[in-house]
Amino acid sequence: MAVDTSTVPDVAPELLRWPIEPQQGGWYTAAEHAALARVIEESDDWRTGWRQAAYLVRFEEAFAAYCGAGHAAGFNSGGTALEMVLRALELEAGDEVVSCAVNFVGPHVAVVGQGGRLVLAEPDPTTLGLDPADTEQRLTARTRAILLTHWNGAVADVARFVELAARCPHPVHGPPKVIVDAARACGGRTPSGARVGAEGWATVFSFESKKLMTTLGQGGMVTTRDPALDERLRLLRGYGGLGESWGTNQMLSKAQAAVGLVQLGRLDEMNAARIARAHARTRALADVAELTLPPTWEEGRHLYYRHNLLVPNAWAGAGRDELMHVLAERYGVGSIISDPVTPHSKTLIRRHTAGQDVPRAERLAARLLCPVFHPRISDADEAAICDAIRRAVADVARTHPTI
Numbered sequence: 001m002a003v004d005t006s007t008v009p010d011v012a013p014e015l016l017r018w019p020i021e022p023q024q025g026g027w028y029t030a031a032e033h034a035a036l037a038r039v040i041e042e043s044d045d046w047r048t049g050w051r052q053a054a055y056l057v058r059f060e061e062a063f064a065a066y067c068g069a070g071h072a073a074g075f076n077s078g079g080t081a082l083e084m085v086l087r088a089l090e091l092e093a094g095d096e097v098v099s100c101a102v103n104f105v106g107p108h109v110a111v112v113g114q115g116g117r118l119v120l121a122e123p124d125p126t127t128l129g130l131d132p133a134d135t136e137q138r139l140t141a142r143t144r145a146i147l148l149t150h151w152n153g154a155v156a157d158v159a160r161f162v163e164l165a166a167r168c169p170h171p172v173h174g175p176p177k178v179i180v181d182a183a184r185a186c187g188g189r190t191p192s193g194a195r196v197g198a199e200g201w202a203t204v205f206s207f208e209s210k211k212l213m214t215t216l217g218q219g220g221m222v223t224t225r226d227p228a229l230d231e232r233l234r235l236l237r238g239y240g241g242l243g244e245s246w247g248t249n250q251m252l253s254k255a256q257a258a259v260g261l262v263q264l265g266r267l268d269e270m271n272a273a274r275i276a277r278a279h280a281r282t283r284a285l286a287d288v289a290e291l292t293l294p295p296t297w298e299e300g301r302h303l304y305y306r307h308n309l310l311v312p313n314a315w316a317g318a319g320r321d322e323l324m325h326v327l328a329e330r331y332g333v334g335s336i337i338s339d340p341v342t343p344h345s346k347t348l349i350r351r352h353t354a355g356q357d358v359p360r361a362e363r364l365a366a367r368l369l370c371p372v373f374h375p376r377i378s379d380a381d382e383a384a385i386c387d388a389i390r391r392a393v394a395d396v397a398r399t400h401p402t403i
C-alpha cells in the first residue's frame with residue numbers, strides 16, 4: 001500500500017487566521033462552571049473527598065435514559081472504553097474484526113491491542129462511513145465483530161449491520177457483535193429513529209475536548225442492552241471488583257460526571273446549532289461545482305462533527321494538497337484530512353493490515369479535506385471562510401483541470 005504522506009499544510013500555525021481544527025467541541029455556560037465549583041466545594045470534606053460516587057451514577061443513568069439504552073458505564077476516555085469492549089470479546093488468534101478503512105486510528109488500535117485480526121472494509125461513497133455491501137463480502141466464519149464508526153457525525157444504519165451479522169454466525173460465538181464507535185455522533189439518531197447508543201451490542205462515546213459534549217476535556221461512556229457486558233465493563237474499569245478477575249482503573253471522575261450531566265442537558269441545543277451551521281455552509285458552497293459537499297440530513301441523522309469536502313477525482317492527492325496549501329497560505333484557513341486511511345496514519349496499523357486492498361477508501365481519502373468548522377465561529381468569520389474556500393478552489397482550478 002502506498003504511503004500518503006500529505007497531512008496538514010506546511011504553514012506555521014501562527015500564520016493561520018483560523019486553525020486547522022477547533023480544539024473545542026461542546027462549549028460551556030455558567031451552568032457547567034457552577035456545577036464544577038459546587039463539586040470542588042463539596043469535595044473539600046475529608047470523609048468523602050472526590051470519591052463520592054453519586055454524581056457518576058446519576059450521569060450514567062441520565063445518559064442511558066437519553067440514549068434509550070439499558071445501561072451506561074463511564075470511562076476515563078473513549079479509547080480505554082473501546083479497548084475494554086474489545087477485551088470483553090476475549091478474542092483468540094485469527095479472530096477477525098471488520099472496520100472501515102477511512103477511520104480514526106483509535107478503534108483500529110484497540111482491535112490490534114486485543115489481538116484481533118483487523119479486516120479493513122470500504123467506505124460508502126456518500127458518507128465515507130462503513131459500506132454494508134462491502135462489509136458483507138468481508139464477513140467470514142472467523143468474524144467476531146463489526147466495528148462501526150459513525151464517521152464525522154454521519155449516523156450509520158446500525159440495524160442493517162445487525163442483520164448482516166445475524167446472517168453470518170461464528171460457529172462458537174454466534175453472530176458477530178456490532179460495536180459502534182459513536183465518539184463523533186453523541187445525540188444523533190439512526191434511520192430507524194433510535195438514538196445513537198440504543199442499537200448494536202455496545203456503543204462507545206468520547207467526551208474528549210473536541211467532541212460534541214465534553215467532560216473537562218477527557219472522558220468516555222459505553223451504552224449497552226446486555227447486562228452481562230455492562231457488568232464485565234464495570235469490573236474491567238474498577239480493578240475487577242472484589243473478585244478475582246482482572247481490572248484496572250479507568251474511572252470517570254466525580255467532577256467530570258457533574259459537568260457531563262449539564263452538558264448532556266444541553267447536547268440537543270448544541271447539536272442543533274452545529275447542524276444549522278453545517279447546512280448553512282453547504283448552502284453557501286452549493287454552486288462550487290468542483291466540491292462534493294456532505295449530505296444535508298435532518299432529524300439528527302448527521303451531526304457534522306466535521307464539514308468534510310471532496311475534491312474532484314482528478315485532484316486526488318496532489319490537487320487536494322494544493323487546495324489545503326492555498327487555503328492556508330493565501331487565505332489563512334486551516335484544514336485537515338480527517339481521516340486518512342488508517343494504515344497511512346499509523347505504521348502499527350500498516351504492519352497489521354499488509355496485503356489488504358481497499359482501493360475505494362484510498363481514492364476517497366485522497367480527495368478529502370475538512371476546513372475548520374465550529375458553530376461558535378462568528379457569522380462574519382464563517383462568511384470569510386466560505387469565501388476563502390470558494391476563491392481557493394478557483395485558484396487551484398486554474399492549474400488543475402478537472403477532466
Ligand SMILES: *Cc1c(COP(=O)(O)O)cnc(C)c1O
Nearest residue numbers: 077078079104106181183206208
Ligand atoms: C475521539 C475519538 C475516539 C477516541 O476518544 P478518546 O476519548 O479521545 O480516547 C474514538 N473514535 C473516534 C471516531 C474518535 O473521534
